[in-house]
Amino acid sequence: MHGGEEQVGFHAQHLRNVVRDFRKDNLGVNDAQAGLDLLYRLEEESGGIFFIRTLIDEEGRLKCLLWVDPRSLLTYKNFGDVVAFDTTYRTNMYAMSFVPFTGVNHHYQPVLFRFALIRDELKTTFEWVLGTWLEVVEGKTPLAIITEQDQAMTGEIQSQLPNTTHLLCSWHISNKFPEKLSTYYAKEKFKGDFNNCIYHSLTEEIFEDRRKALILKYKLEDNTWLQGLYNLKHKWIDAYTCNIFSAGQKITSRSE
Numbered sequence: 001m002h003g004g005e006e007q008v009g010f011h012a013q014h015l016r017n018v019v020r021d022f023r024k025d026n027l028g029v030n031d032a033q034a035g036l037d038l039l040y041r042l043e044e045e046s047g048g049i050f051f052i053r054t055l056i057d058e059e060g061r062l063k064c065l066l067w068v069d070p071r072s073l074l075t076y077k078n079f080g081d082v083v084a085f086d087t088t089y090r091t092n093m094y095a096m097s098f099v100p101f102t103g104v105n106h107h108y109q110p111v112l113f114r115f116a117l118i119r120d121e122l123k124t125t126f127e128w129v130l131g132t133w134l135e136v137v138e139g140k141t142p143l144a145i146i147t148e149q150d151q152a153m154t155g156e157i158q159s160q161l162p163n164t165t166h167l168l169c170s171w172h173i174s175n176k177f178p179e180k181l182s183t184y185y186a187k188e189k190f191k192g193d194f195n196n197c198i199y200h201s202l203t204e205e206i207f208e209d210r211r212k213a214l215i216l217k218y219k220l221e222d223n224t225w226l227q228g229l230y231n232l233k234h235k236w237i238d239a240y241t242c243n244i245f246s247a248g249q250k251i252t253s254r255s256e
Contacts, residue, residue, distance in 0.1 A: 039067050049073070053132045064128055068114040068136050076113040076137055079105050081245065083113060083142045084169075086252040087121060087150070097121070099129065104247050126156040134160065144246050148172045149232075165244050168236040171251040173229065174198075180225050184218055193217070199238065207239040 039052040051073070055064035068076075084102045101113040114133060118125050134141070144165040147153055149172060157166050177185075177194075184190045197214050201207035211230070215221055234240045241250075 036062075036065075039065075042069070051136045053136070055128050062117075063119050064116065064125060066114065066116040066129060066132050066136075072112050072114055073137070075105070075111045076101075076103075077140065079103050079111055080113060080137070080140060081143045082146070082247040082249055083144075084146045084249060084252040085153075086148070086169075087118070087153075088148065088172075088252075095119075101133070102252075104249060108248060121150060121152060123152040123155060126153050127160070130156050130160045144244060146246070146249055146252055148252060166235060167241060167244065167246060167250075168232060169250070169252040170236050173236055184220070187218065190218055201237075201239045204239045207233075207237060 036052075036054070039050075042050045043052050049070045051066075051068040053066045054062060057063045080103060082103055085099070086102070087097045087099050096117045096119050099116040099118055101115070103111050103113060105111045114136070116129055116133075118129060141161050141164050144167055145157060145161060146167045146169055147157070148169050154166065157164065181190075181194070184194070193210075193214055197207065197210035201210055220226055229236075
């Protein structure tokens with residue numbers, strides 16, 4: 001076997017056996033050390049095609065952990081044109097965010113590209129995660145990346161992926177509507193008018209006309225939150241993103 005076939009072969013033949021044997025040999029070892037030891041063993045067993053990278057803070061504690069198994073790496077090479085980057089899954093015991101990079105294959109099935117654990121969502125953390133990921137995939141950048149709305153993350157994507165289109169997860173945005181617009185949601189027909197403007201405007205011109213009418217009808221001129229979302233319209237409003245290749249993805253929650 002050569003290239004991709006060799007990588008997938010390693011994954012299928014060795015991964016389960018290594019994990020099974022490791023569990024038998026490491027009963028009683030603390031979780032962090034056991035997890036790292038397992039990943040390093042997988043890296044060794046693979047001959048270097050299982051990637052693991054760590055970031056340790058000034059107190060010698062694990063701050064970030066990133067790993068990519070051979071099958072995920074091959075999957076990214078084949079289907080990595082659009083990547084969803086989700087940081088919303090937080091482990092209960094260690095308060096670290098689990099960050100999967102996901103996409104879809106040619107059957108529109110969810111696929112995994114890589115994984116990370118991060119202790120915070122600071123600019124320096126995203127800088128390390130994105131930079132390390134690009135190192136592992138040898139600089140292959142996606143055409144588009146879909147994330148939640150986060151200023152630190154946005155800045156690093158612009159810096160490290162300047163040729164990648166950055167889209168925002170429409171679900172994370174719309175999920176805030178009932179709370180942020182509760183006063184307006186109480187008004188008759190507002191929700192229907194609002195959804196019609198946001199989700200059913202086929203062109204930019206139709207969206208702009210409906211938005212102006214909505215603002216006048218419900219007196220939204222001073223709503224700074226909505227104005228902020230409008231300034232990001234090219235990242236999440238269908239009328240502005242419909243011509244951007246996203247492999248049919250608009251949300252990051254497919255990683256669930």
